[in-house]
Amino acid sequence: MNQSFPTASALTFDEIAIGQTFELMRSFSVQDVLTFAALSGDYSPLHVDREYAAGTEFGAQVVHGVLVASLFSQLVGMRVPGKHALYLGQDLTFRRPVLIDETVRAVAKVVGKSDATRTLVVNTEIRSADDKVIVMGTAKVKVRDDSRTDQCVGSTASISQDSGRRVAIVSGASRGIGAQVARTLAQRGFAVAVNYFHSVDRACNVVREIELDGGVAIAVQADVRDPGSVSALIAQVVETLGPPRVLVNAAVGEFINRSISDLRWADFVAHMEYQVKAVFLLCQGAYPHMKSSGGGAIVNILSQVTAGVPATGIADYVSAKNALMGLSKAMAAEWSEDMIRVNMVSPGLTRTELTEHYQERIFKMEAAKTPLKRIATPADVANAVAYLAGEEASFLTGVNLFVTGGQVML
Structure with missing residues (x-):
């Protein structure tokens, strides 16, 4: 069955420069949280029970932390580098939770490149509407090269x-x-x-x-x-x-x-x-x-x-x-x-x-x-x-x- 998906970018390793920044805006709905709860098995009332969450120090339902962090996966898999990405690692520090229907901005900034291993070091942040850091961390991403072949054609032809x-x-x-x-x-x-x-x-x-x-x-x-x-x-x-x-x-x-x-x-x-x-x-x-x-x-x-x-x-x-x-x-x-x-x-x-x-x-x-x-x-x-x-x-x-x-x- 043919399905239509959004098109990922196809940046090569050489096209990505240190200092480049990629961003996206997003909010998570009640349905997003319930869908993730079904996938992950995490039905903590802080996430899925509106009445319970209203009585906590946050005053409203909290989006799962891993669901929030999935914005980094979207940035890597769709933007930097996109289709050639292979996620190798991600560390995270949560400064405060994200609430349902709160609009946040995910930011990925390239801060390092290793040509030897064709990997990127990317600083990742999620910021609130007033530009305060909510989540921060560092990702490591390998840039695959689908165009590579296994040999240099013709390089041995004249060797004796x-x-x-x-x-x-x-x-x-x-x-x-x-x-x-x-x-x-x-x-x-x-x-x-x-x-x-x-x-x-x-x-x-x-x-x-x-x-x-x-x-x-x-x-x-x-x-x-x-x-x-x-x-x-x-x-x-x-x-x-x-x-x-x-x-x-x-x-x-x-x-x-x-x-x-x-x-x-x-x-x-x-x-x-x-x-x-x-x-x-x-x-x-x-x-x-x-x-x-x-x-x-x-x-x-x-x-x-x-x-x-x-x-x-x-x-x-x-x-x-x-x-x-x-x-x-x-x-x-x-x-x-x-x-x-x-x-x-x-x-x-x-x-x-x-x-x-x-x-x-x-x-x-x-x-x-x-x-x-x-x-x-x-x-x-x-x-x-x-x-x-x-x-x-x-x-x-x-x-x-x-x-x-x-x-x-x-």
Whole structure:
């Protein structure tokens, strides 16, 4: 049966700007409240019994709090971004109830964007007719991309394995540090496999930039946390470009500040999946090809948090990065006899899509306490990676190179 529904907007992630605000006006009738009571099973007399509610401190029937909060769902699902929305979370604080037939205004303001995860941070408020805040909170929304495909069409057509180029795999290479590492390695003569998880368009853009600069690259989709996906990635790279001689592990998951008292074990596991499991799987997959080729180089992206006193609110991230450091040193020791070097790069705060939602004052404060008076760029990190991957560093293994502008001095 065909039904006609209101049309939702179809904003893409790139079309949404920080600071954009979306609003709607609404009041809830007695029938709305009764319908919701039937759906939810909440027949509290404060909501459905007019006589009882009149004798309370509110003097009238109160709209269910969750029904009021549904206005945020309407804003997200119909306006920002609309049809591409996937609601990930919402916290709420109720300052006072909303009464039946009271007109309120729901407001959603975009205050943050994470390009790495294609998510929005949205401040949500419901205001009264006299513009006082009734309900406030923060929503987290993922922007899906229905237009994405699974591969870069035509990007492998002219690649030949007899080009003499050494092959490099860069995980998490569709954006940020990983993308810059891929470009830099290509400029230094490597044929580069640009690994991505969801961002096929961005990965293809990186490939095109490399090709326009005279380099060789392919985009390879894989969830590097999944053994089967990693095996398929390695097989595709070997078949298309040749055996990998360099592996750069730059994939990173979502980064959220939470105090230790608010963390769950699942938060630690999520970081360990990217920082340890994914690196382990990729290194295991590349190892036999590096060994049979006479050696290779692995560079794992760590963080400044592996030295000194870490920032607060990121215990899950800090734990995973330190675990990765331990794994890297273990591989460096064990695989040295196979002439496979394993090194690390630990950047300080770097301006990338992953940190673009930070307030500008954070970058300024970090630059002020850095001896070189600026924060790291993706190019700073990529140059350090390229050095460790190259022949100039052929006698270095187990090294953790800090790209921090002097904040860490060892």
